[in-house]
Amino acid sequence: xxxxxxxxxxxxxxxxxxxxxxxxxxxxxxxxxxxxxxxxxxxxxxxxxxxxxxxxxxxxxxxxxxxxxxxxxxxxxxxxxxxxxxxxxxxxxxxxxxxxxxxxxxxxxxxxxxxxxxxxxxxxxxxxxxxxxxxxxxxxxxxxxxxxxxxxxxxxxxxxxxxxxxxxxxxxxxxxxxxxxxxxxxxxxxxxxxxxxxxxxxxxxxxxxxxxxxxxxxxxxxxxxxxxxxxxxxxxxxxxxxxxxxxxxxxxxxxxxxxxxxxxxxxxxxxxxxxxxxxxxxxxxxxxxxxxxxxxxxxxxxxxxxxxxxxxxxxxxxxxxxxxxxxxxxxxxxxxxxxxxxxxxxxxxxxxxxxxxxxxxxxxxxxxxxxxxxxxxxxxxxxxxxxxxxxxxxxxxxxxxxxxxxxxxxxx
Numbered sequence: 315x316x317x318x319x320x321x322x323x324x325x326x327x328x329x330x331x332x333x334x335x336x337x338x339x340x341x342x343x344x345x346x347x348x349x350x351x352x353x354x355x356x357x358x359x360x361x362x363x364x365x366x367x368x369x370x371x372x373x374x375x376x377x378x379x380x381x382x383x384x385x386x387x388x389x390x391x392x393x394x395x396x397x398x399x400x401x402x403x404x405x406x407x408x409x410x411x412x413x414x415x416x417x418x419x420x421x422x423x424x425x426x427x428x429x430x431x432x433x434x435x436x437x438x439x440x441x442x443x444x445x446x447x448x449x450x451x452x453x454x455x456x457x458x459x460x461x462x463x464x465x466x467x468x469x470x471x472x473x474x475x476x477x478x479x480x481x482x483x484x485x486x487x488x489x490x491x492x493x494x495x496x497x498x499x500x501x502x503x504x505x506x507x508x509x510x511x512x513x514x515x516x517x518x519x520x521x522x523x524x525x526x527x528x529x530x531x532x533x534x535x536x537x538x539x540x541x542x543x544x545x546x547x548x549x550x551x552x553x554x555x556x557x558x559x560x561x562x563x564x565x566x567x568x569x570x571x572x573x574x575x576x577x578x579x580x581x582x583x584x585x586x587x588x589x590x591x592x593x594x595x596x597x598x599x600x601x602x603x604x605x606x607x608x609x610x611x612x613x614x615x616x617x618x619x620x621x622x623x624x625x626x627x628x629x630x631x632x633x634x635x636x637x638x639x640x641x642x643x644x645x646x647x648x649x650x651x652x653x654x655x656x657x658x659x660x661x662x663x664x665x666x667x668x669x670x671x672x673x674x675x676x677x678x679x680x681x682x683x684x685x686x687x688x689x690x691x692x693x694x695x696x697x698x699x700x701x702x703x704x705x706x707x708x709x710x711x712x713x714x715x716x717x718x719x720x721x722x723x724x725x726x
Contacts, residue, residue, distance in 0.1 A: 343490025384654015473565020603691010
């Protein structure tokens with residue numbers, strides 16, 4: 315066991331570990347996303363539809379910044395993009411804790427979504443820059459492990475903080491995000507590769523990404539999977555609140571997700587690292603859909619925890635597999651834009667999922683939402699099974715820009 319753990323963390327550059335630390339600090343303070351729906355429906359007395367609208371505006375902000383953050387990461391640099399995004403996130407989250415007018419809450423939620431999502435393409439592109447191709451799946455898995463270690467702690471704490479003071483949760487998250495920016499400022503170097511020689515090929519713009527049919531098909535399927543996973547933070551808390559469960563009950567159920575990922579992410583990644591990505595993505599899509607589908611039968615906190623276990627396994631398999639596939643299909647000097655478009659799939663899902671869940675719960679009932687999750691997960695699984703047939707097997711490329719597996723030019 316010790317040997318496996320040592321092999322999982324060895325051989326990665328120091329810059330990766332500082333970026334990993336920054337991610338962990340950020341996620342340890344991620345309270346607001348966990349209790350936002352409860353804050354609006356229980357503390358502010360808003361309807362599920364309004365809570366869904368606010369969450370969707372948060373997602374709309376992410377849609378706007380996904381592409382902008384990717385372009386900034388390629389043009390301005392990874393490190394400046396991270397610093398701007400994290401500082402803006404800290405300020406907007408703190409402001410969100412003080413506004414009380416419904417329109418103001420919605421507007422600031424949009425700003426929070428825009429600021430927080432702008433850093434994601436830069437983080438993913440920076441990791442692809444500084445880590446060797448053969449170590450990337452492992453590095454992405456370790457980063458995802460850090461995200462969920464922080465998430466396991468923050469989601470458990472969020473429920474209890476919410477019962478004492480929602481404002482404290484907003485302010486603590488703002489402080490932790492600012493600390494994250496300080497780590498980046500002090501320890502994380504710029505990693506953007508040197509500009510390519512003119513003969514290396516045409517510049518990579520957003521149009522290049524959008525015309526890449528194979529890549530955009532993968533992005534579309536990522537959206538479907540993200541639409542399902544989003545229900546853990548938008549549909550599940552509302553449904554549990556409607557069923558009479560407390561914020562602490564929801565926090566405890568959702569903490570299972572983070573705890574399982576912390577325990578299983580690294581060993582599962584070692585098991586799946588060199589396996590067929592098509593099989594892994596099909597299986598994870600089905601597990602996600604039917605994991606949420608099983609929620610229709612949950613009537614206790616323990617039963618909710620069991621359903622969380624099912625879709626968490628899907629998340630463990632999907633996350634490093636999907637991220638590795640995105641890097642593989644991205645050209646070196648367009649990684650920021652390609653990652654931005656991929657992040658866009660999650661941002662659009664964050665926009666659509668709350669509206670979908672709020673409307674379905676209000677008008678049809680939560681059981682229809684969970685059935686719809688099963689349908690969407692099945693559709694994503696069928697899609698991956700079809701699209702992945704056309705993807706070539708991964709192999710190091712001696713030149714060119716298509717696979718994204720070339721050695722990097724510089725890391726500082």
